[in-house]
Amino acid sequence: MSRTVNSVYGSVNNRDNLSLSRCCCFQTVPNITVARRRNVLALHRRFLEGAIAAGLPAKGLDQAFARKIEISPSMWSQIKSSRPIGDNLARQIEQHCEVEAGWLDKEDRPSEVPDAAEERFIAVAREAWRHANAKGKRELSGWLKQRAARAPGDEPPP
Structure with a gap:
């Protein structure tokens, strides 16, 4: 003997899903x-x-x-x-x-707290500076100054 049970779960679930789809399921931090x-x-x-x-x-x-x-x-x-x-x-x-x-x-202020990537860059730059001769230090300093003076999006092609 087999019986078929009709369930209303599907329609309830669909209705719930419709209301959930209208709201954001993930809360973001303002x-x-x-x-x-x-x-x-x-x-x-x-x-x-x-x-x-x-x-x-x-x-x-x-x-x-x-x-x-x-x-x-x-x-x-x-x-x-x-x-x-x-x-x-x-x-x-x-x-x-x-x-x-x-x-x-204010959100537009650049972060005054350096992140890990910035700290790694500073460590590498310091190491390069300490191992360079006078000419290498001038070249490194000149390259960094030139790079810092560029406007965003003013990048040369790779």
Whole structure:
């Protein structure tokens, strides 16, 4: 004895899929969140460079930065990893770091924090500079200056 069971699952599933197809299934992080995190890390880096240049010990500088911007060290740790920076906190950080209001929100600023590729390039350039004679150093310096002066898209053919 065989029975056929009619299911409404297909039609329910189709209806659900239709509504899901109208919305974005992947949540993206707003650009303002990314910009604020990148920029606050740049401010943190400035703080660290200044503190180390002043001869302060490296230990405890994260806590000192948190005190400077008047937040808890725990909150600073969360901000560095993933916590979004709200409007009020952004203005507070800008005020305590003595930058203009809205500075953290700017996305068009080139990153002040070098990425790994930039660090590798600098290491290779430093090695080339140290191993070059005077003529090689002039050529290397001239090539880099010429390359930096070019406008984007003004590349010579390969």
